[in-house]
Amino acid sequence: MISKKVEQALNDQIKLEAQSSQFYLAMASWAETQGFNGISTFLYTHSDEERMHMLKLVKFLNERGGTAIIPQLEAPPVEFQSINYVFEELLDHEVMVTQSINNVVDVCLNEKDYTTHNFMQWYVSEQIEEEALARTINDKLKMIGTDKGGLYLFDRDLESLAGTANDAV
Numbered sequence: 660m661i662s663k664k665v666e667q668a669l670n671d672q673i674k675l676e677a678q679s680s681q682f683y684l685a686m687a688s689w690a691e692t693q694g695f696n697g698i699s700t701f702l703y704t705h706s707d708e709e710r711m712h713m714l715k716l717v718k719f720l721n722e723r724g725g726t727a728i729i730p731q732l733e734a735p736p737v738e739f740q741s742i743n744y745v746f747e748e749l750l751d752h753e754v755m756v757t758q759s760i761n762n763v764v765d766v767c768l769n770e771k772d773y774t775t776h777n778f779m780q781w782y783v784s785e786q787i788e789e790e791a792l793a794r795t796i797n798d799k800l801k802m803i804g805t806d807k808g809g810l811y812l813f814d815r816d817l818e819s820l821a822g823t824a825n826d827a828v
């Protein structure tokens with residue numbers, strides 16, 4: 660049986676993963692309207708992964724005798740200033756998600772819930788990969804600067820990275 664504190668922490672995480680999925684979906688859709696097909700493919704895939712992260716938590720919580728709450732979500736932005744801005748936001752968001760995962764782990768330890776603690780280790784590793792990927796992308800974008808040709812190639816590269824990100828799940 661799961662404690663109320665762990666249940667609450669997992670439900671908060673469910674909401675955050677769902678919100679991440681919506682946020683990246685909005686980015687994907689915007690990138691698609693701007694003609695960046697590779698970037699939008701990458702972001703659509705990323706959005707799907709976040710939904711999977713949410714589902715995994717929902718199922719775990721229900722299996723452990725808790726009740727998963729499917730949350731109401733805030734509407735994400737419709738427009739983004741630039742591709743650089745999209746990926747800066749994505750990195751900031753992932754850093755925030757990592758903090759939240761660490762908080763869940765903390766609650767598990769305080770509650771001596773070693774089963775959930777063990778389950779959460781998958782998320783701890785996943786966040787290392789997600790942050791690293793987001794940092795690599797941001798570094799590439801900094802190198803490209805305002806070079807349109809570079810951005811065109813970057814868009815093509817991200818299409819193949821979408822596949823790699825999928826493998827990591």
Ligand code: OFO
Nearest residue numbers: 679709712756789
């Ligand atoms: Fe669920 O890892 Fe990103 O947010």
